[in-house]
Amino acid sequence: MPTFPKSARALAILTVVAAAGLSACASRAPTAANVPPFYQRLDVAGRSIDPASSMGMINAWRQKNGLPALSYDPALARVAQAQASAMAAADSPQASLGADQNVTARLSRASYGVRSANENVSAGYRTFAEAFSGWRDSRGHNAIMLDPRATRMGIATALNPASKYQVFWSMVVAEPAN
Secondary structure, eight states: OOOOOHHHHHHHHHHHHHHHHHHHHHTTOOOTTTSOGGGSOSSSTTOOOOHHHHHHHHHHHHHHTTOOOOEEOHHHHHHHHHHHHHHHHHTOGGGGOSGGGSHHHHHHHTTOOEEEEEEEEEEOOSSHHHHHHHHHHSHHHHHHHTOTTOOEEEEEEEEOTTSSSOEEEEEEEEEEOO
């Protein structure tokens, strides 16, 4: 039986340990199940935005800017979903620009009374983290996330896989009338 110098044995042991470590890493490769919700790709059929993690990120941003947190509002989420779906069906974020499509008109049709309301619409962002970064870096979109009058929020996406944008976004913030 051949004998090996200590350095060769040490190298063999390190090789085995490294291989075991790499195989452990391979079993922890990112999957949809272990990717944080704000990094989940929404350009995949069957996926939808996670309102809790999205609100958490927006509320952390508001807090950093000295503003109170927003509350999730299912009625605002339904209005946002209708708008995101309309943009996806039209294959254009411009579908939100018609006079009858502004957020105040849509909230009125939904019998949702407001003192103030604003909306961020966009298209093409694949994850909430991308959308948030884009909105934060846009003066107008950022102002809506940081609207000091807003107390509630709803957010939604819609997928059109045939579109160059694929993912359409709507986030509605509001101060309800009552």
